[in-house]
Amino acid sequence: MAFESLANRLQNAFDKLRGRGKIDETIVNEAMREVRLALLEADVNFKVVKDFVARVKERAVGQEVMKSLTPGQMVIKIVNEELVALMGGNAVGLTMAHRPPTVIMMAGLQGAGKTTTTGKLAKYLQKQNRKPLLVAGDIYRPAAIKQLQVLGEQLGVPVFTLGDQVSPVDIARQAIEHAKTNHLDVVLIDTAGRLHIDEALMDELKQIREVTKPDEILLVVDAMTGQDAVNVAESFNSQLELTGVVLTKLDGDTRGGAALSVKAVTGKPIKFAAMGEKLDALEPFHPDRMASRILGMGDVLSLIEKAQASVDEEKARDMERQMRQGEFSFDMFLDSMQQLRNLGPFEDILGMLPGMNKMKGKMNVDEKQIARVEAIAKSMTKAERANPDLLNANRRKRIANGSGTSIQEVNRFLKQFEEMKKMMKQFSGAADKMVKKSKKKGFAGLPFMGKGGGNNQGGMNFPFNFKPPFK
Amino acid sequence: MSFFKRLRDAIVQKSEEVTQKFTDGLSKTRDLLVEKVEDLVRRYKKIDDDFFDELEEILITSDVGVNTVMELIDDLRSEVRKQKIENAVDLQPILSEKLVALLKNDEAADTSLNVQDGRVNVILFVGVNGVGKTTTIGKMAHMFKQQGKKVLLAAGDTFRAAAIEQLEVWGGRVGVEVIKQQQGSDPAAVIYDAIQAAKSRQVDVLLCDTAGRLQNKVNLMEELAKVHRVLQRELPGAPHEVLLVLDATTGQNALSQAKTFGQSAGVSGLVLTKLDGTAKGGIVIAIRNELNIPVKYVGLGEGMDDLQQFDPEQFVHALFAGLIQKEEAEAQENA
Numbered sequence: 001m002a003f004e005s006l007a008n009r010l011q012n013a014f015d016k017l018r019g020r021g022k023i024d025e026t027i028v029n030e031a032m033r034e035v036r037l038a039l040l041e042a043d044v045n046f047k048v049v050k051d052f053v054a055r056v057k058e059r060a061v062g063q064e065v066m067k068s069l070t071p072g073q074m075v076i077k078i079v080n081e082e083l084v085a086l087m088g089g090n091a092v093g094l095t096m097a098h099r100p101p102t103v104i105m106m107a108g109l110q111g112a113g114k115t116t117t118t119g120k121l122a123k124y125l126q127k128q129n130r131k132p133l134l135v136a137g138d139i140y141r142p143a144a145i146k147q148l149q150v151l152g153e154q155l156g157v158p159v160f161t162l163g164d165q166v167s168p169v170d171i172a173r174q175a176i177e178h179a180k181t182n183h184l185d186v187v188l189i190d191t192a193g194r195l196h197i198d199e200a201l202m203d204e205l206k207q208i209r210e211v212t213k214p215d216e217i218l219l220v221v222d223a224m225t226g227q228d229a230v231n232v233a234e235s236f237n238s239q240l241e242l243t244g245v246v247l248t249k250l251d252g253d254t255r256g257g258a259a260l261s262v263k264a265v266t267g268k269p270i271k272f273a274a275m276g277e278k279l280d281a282l283e284p285f286h287p288d289r290m291a292s293r294i295l296g297m298g299d300v301l302s303l304i305e306k307a308q309a310s311v312d313e314e315k316a317r318d319m320e321r322q323m324r325q326g327e328f329s330f331d332m333f334l335d336s337m338q339q340l341r342n343l344g345p346f347e348d349i350l351g352m353l354p355g356m357n358k359m360k361g362k363m364n365v366d367e368k369q370i371a372r373v374e375a376i377a378k379s380m381t382k383a384e385r386a387n388p389d390l391l392n393a394n395r396r397k398r399i400a401n402g403s404g405t406s407i408q409e410v411n412r413f414l415k416q417f418e419e420m421k422k423m424m425k426q427f428s429g430a431a432d433k434m435v436k437k438s439k440k441k442g443f444a445g446l447p448f449m450g451k452g453g454g455n456n457q458g459g460m461n462f463p464f465n466f467k468p469p470f471k
Numbered sequence: 472m473s474f475f476k477r478l479r480d481a482i483v484q485k486s487e488e489v490t491q492k493f494t495d496g497l498s499k500t501r502d503l504l505v506e507k508v509e510d511l512v513r514r515y516k517k518i519d520d521d522f523f524d525e526l527e528e529i530l531i532t533s534d535v536g537v538n539t540v541m542e543l544i545d546d547l548r549s550e551v552r553k554q555k556i557e558n559a560v561d562l563q564p565i566l567s568e569k570l571v572a573l574l575k576n577d578e579a580a581d582t583s584l585n586v587q588d589g590r591v592n593v594i595l596f597v598g599v600n601g602v603g604k605t606t607t608i609g610k611m612a613h614m615f616k617q618q619g620k621k622v623l624l625a626a627g628d629t630f631r632a633a634a635i636e637q638l639e640v641w642g643g644r645v646g647v648e649v650i651k652q653q654q655g656s657d658p659a660a661v662i663y664d665a666i667q668a669a670k671s672r673q674v675d676v677l678l679c680d681t682a683g684r685l686q687n688k689v690n691l692m693e694e695l696a697k698v699h700r701v702l703q704r705e706l707p708g709a710p711h712e713v714l715l716v717l718d719a720t721t722g723q724n725a726l727s728q729a730k731t732f733g734q735s736a737g738v739s740g741l742v743l744t745k746l747d748g749t750a751k752g753g754i755v756i757a758i759r760n761e762l763n764i765p766v767k768y769v770g771l772g773e774g775m776d777d778l779q780q781f782d783p784e785q786f787v788h789a790l791f792a793g794l795i796q797k798e799e800a801e802a803q804e805n806a
Contacts, residue, residue, distance in 0.1 A: 047532075115632075253687040
């Protein structure tokens with residue numbers, strides 16, 4: 001895809017612009033062209049992009065460049081800040097009625113994930129010691145009621161249904177009565193998916209709203225939605241006055257520009273993000289994470305930024321020194337894992353490194369695999385961690401048991417660790433030269449950037465064929 | 472003969488009813504894409520950078536895809552230079568022609584399904600969650616039934632709550648049987664049962680549903696590969712078609728879906744659903760331009776008969792209906 005090279009193109013554009021003290025218009029224009037493409041590729045609506053770019057330009061021109069950044073990076077920093085601001089500050093929770101039951105109504109297009117999300121919300125509320133009631137208001141889609149009933153059964157949450165011959169408006173009305181008499185304090189009304197241009201069905205939603213006076217009207221939006229997201233959100237909002245948005249299917253590889261579009265046109269907060277198929281995969285929405293995902297190049301800048309903040313400089317220098325002497329212990333390995341962790345999910349970090357985007361698809365970044373490796377290292381004693389030579393067959397067996405893995409896995413890890421150690425040695429030699437050439441000390445200070453052998457692309461798991469981010 | 476005239480002639484031989492479905496179903500896309508281009512051409516007398524910017528905007532808002540749009544705009548710019556075009560109006564036919572060329576970039580690609588008499592034809596449906604796989608199967612079962620074929624459905628979505636029931640409702644509506652197991656059972660086992668049943672009952676077409684899965688879930692894609700293997704083993708040559716169902720409201724991720732499913736599930740064709748309600752026919756252009764998978768069917772409405780075989784000419788005709796009528800009117804005036 002075209003996008004793979006975007007981070008690189010951006011980097012090139014920035015390289016040309018090094019060494020200027022202030023951001024002038026040429027720099028901004030150059031950088032904004034890339035930003036614009038990035039946003040469009042992420043499915044942010046064209047109009048939203050246009051407004052956004054104009055606003056950032058205005059703010060960026062004439063800004064002083066921070067010492068550690070190039071002017072281009074400075075522009076991206078501003079872009080990111082603006083994105084976060086646009087997406088809303090902190091996560092917003094659900095509004096609860098003063099007098100129960102609280103009524104929450106779901107709406108959205110077909111296939112956005114309303115019914116599943118309704119189930120997930122019930123689970124979320126359950127965890128907060130609420131007693132939700134699921135209301136089967138989708139009488140049109142075959143087996144939609146059954147779907148909600150199955151979910152209700154799995155969760156142990158009551159489901160209110162009057163079959164598919166009663167109008168959803170009546171169902172909603174009676175459901176609230178039912179909740180009152182049975183002391184259930186949150187009523188979740190599932191509705192049928194509908195096109196925003198379908199007047200008859202939109203009227204039905206309006207009637208449900210009239211009758212139930214919901215405390216929350218949530219629009220469920222598929223994160224993969226394209227340019228049309230704006231129209232959908234706009235028309236649902238103008239007809240129903242939404243109180244918030246739930247973004248679904250965010251566990252896919254979509255960049256999710258729809259989030260920005262929806263927020264920009266409705267002004268309503270995105271309250272939740274659905275991140276998986278299981279019923280507990282519903283999380284409060286984090287605007288900052290979404291911002292860098294949409295931009296798809298939180299890369300250069302935010303890696304530096306985050307790395308500077310989260311890597312303990314002292315520790316890093318210590319480690320670097322040890323590494324240079326060819327010492328690399330499991331303790332250091334765990335430390336560096338932890339520091340990388342602090343930066344965010346591994347896959348994101350990979351994406352942040354210029355040139356790594358291409359690798360992203362090919363490499364299987366399996367978080368579970370990483371967790372297993374960590375478990376192995378953590379199951380060692382202090383002495384073992386400092387001195388891997390101690391690890392005889394008996395100890396390995398104990399470690400396998402302790403970490404819930406197999407001896408084979410332990411052995412594989414030990415072998416890879418040895419290789420990594422070798423690479424570190426080579427790499428630290430190369431890094432010396434690099435440091436002299438490049439001023440980007442943030443990277444040089446980062447341990448754990450072993451050099452992958454050229455022949456093992458894709459075959460091995462993440463930590464062991466990590467290429468250094470240098471060009 | 473003008474370009475539109477030729478297109479009109481090509482369409483005339485086709486059924487009026489189908490043409491009507493395309494024209495109605497794509498009305499939203501037409502309003503957005505074509506009429507905005509017309510409006511643009513009317514407003515700009517001269518071609519300049521702003522003109523191209525706005526054109527780019529119109530194309531991108533129809534989800535044509537940044538890549539494709541950039542190529543298109545570059546093409547147009549060089550045409551303008553080469554032919555020394557100054558008036559915006561003169562650019563319009565060139566743009567339309569380029570769009571058609573994109574849609575028809577591999578004319579050899581057959582949009583008909585690989586279904587033959589005298590054997591069990593297996594069609595596997597794959598796609599991400601909520602695109603309309605089960606509904607498409609229902610509609611396609613209806614279509615085959617109308618053609619007098621014996622159809623069997625396999626409830627391979629054993630994951631989502633009530634997905635099996637949903638397929639059963641469709642089976643009841645259309646009047647075909649559904650092979651199923653419990654929710655949570657191994658989909659490959661269901662498919663195995665279904666194919667045995669299909670063989671012994673000598674059905675013509677077996678339509679296999681699968682659970683929706685996001686294309687970046689490695690395990691779930693492996694599960695699909697297993698289903699594929701079982702099919703191949705139990706019936707040499709099967710599956711005869713693997714159809715990836717795409718939601719037309721999806722943005723650029725549709726390309727990623729087509730690519731990943733194409734690689735791991737051997738997708739042989741696409742079904743584009745929900746094309747009627749939204750303004751997003753543009754993704755068809757992007758898919759045809761960037762991938763080698765033909766769009767075989769499109770969902771143009773909610774009714775049982777609203778699944779139509781994709782026809783690039785019909786598609787383009789529906790998009791440019793307004794323009795064609797205008798040109799015909801002008802031709803009559805001149806005559």
